[in-house]
Amino acid sequence: DQQVKQNSPSLSVQEGRISILNxxxxxxxxxxxxxxxxxxxxxxxxxxxISSIKDKNEDGRFTVFLNKSAKHLxxxxxxxxxxxxxxxxxxxxxxxxxxxxxxxxxTKLSVKP
Amino acid sequence: xxxVTQSSRYLVKRTGExxxxxxxxxxxxxxxxxxxxxxxxxxxxxxFSYDVKxxxxxxxxxxYSVSRExxxxxxxxxxxxxxxxxxMYLCATAGGGLLAKNIQYFxxxxxxxxx
Numbered sequence: 001d002q003q004v005k006q007n008s009p010s011l012s013v014q015e016g017r018i019s020i021l022n023x024x025x026x027x028x029x030x031x032x033x034x035x036x037x038x039x040x041x042x043x044x045x046x047x048x049x050i051s052s053i054k055d056k057n058e059d060g061r062f063t064v065f066l067n068k069s070a071k072h073l074x075x076x077x078x079x080x081x082x083x084x085x086x087x088x089x090x091x092x093x094x095x096x097x098x099x100x101x102x103x104x105x106x107t108k109l110s111v112k113p
Numbered sequence: 114x115x116x117v118t119q120s121s122r123y124l125v126k127r128t129g130e131x132x133x134x135x136x137x138x139x140x141x142x143x144x145x146x147x148x149x150x151x152x153x154x155x156x157x158x159x160x161f162s163y164d165v166k167x168x169x170x171x172x173x174x175x176x177y178s179v180s181r182e183x184x185x186x187x188x189x190x191x192x193x194x195x196x197x198x199x200x201m202y203l204c205a206t207a208g209g210g211l212l213a214k215n216i217q218y219f220x221x222x223x224x225x226x227x228x
Binding site for chain 2: 093
């Protein structure tokens with residue numbers, strides 16, 4: 001069963017507008033959440049993260065929101081730029097000393113000029 | 114900057130061959146991971162290691178083994194490659210510490226084709 005779900009395989013947004021990528025999880029024991037960005041033929045790169053004790057974390061154009069009661073997090077990109085076009089993966093930490101991550105299936109974001 | 118180097122970007126192998134995928138990191142990280150990425154399936158953990166000579170199975174270890182003889186190097190081994198192991202393989206590392214352990218840094222990936 002999928003413990004981390006990204007229900008939208010793709011998203012298309014106009015340049016300058018807001019992109020909102022969503023992620024749901026099932027395990028209330030997850031204590032840390034991350035977003036990664038991946039371009040074709042490259043490895044994923046870490047984008048932004050949030051601890052379960054917070055509900056918001058902001059880094060420049062990127063903001064992650066966490067709603068623990070709904071087991072939902074979202075990544076907001078404002079304003080969206082064509083260079084943001086990539087696959088975005090949501091990940092949750094299983095806890096423990098090794099920090100293993102469970103990844104969602106990804107959402108492909110296309111930002112149109 | 115963390116550097117995670119995977120020895121090959123592209124590999125073509127024949128069914129039944131033994132395949133070695135190598136990963137080297139330069140950040141003295143304790144934790145290293147091997148994933149495969151397939152369309153529509155996201156990243157799935159194959160094996161991980163939290164110390165030299167230590168290894169743990171991930172979610173899909175069948176058909177794979179790993180080796181970690183030195184802290185900086187983590188190898189993924191396909192004992193007898195099969196066509197269903199055609200995939201993008203990604204190595205990642207993470208440091209120790211309460212928060213650092215959660216952030217994994219990835220190599221560029223190896224696209225393996227098994228014919």
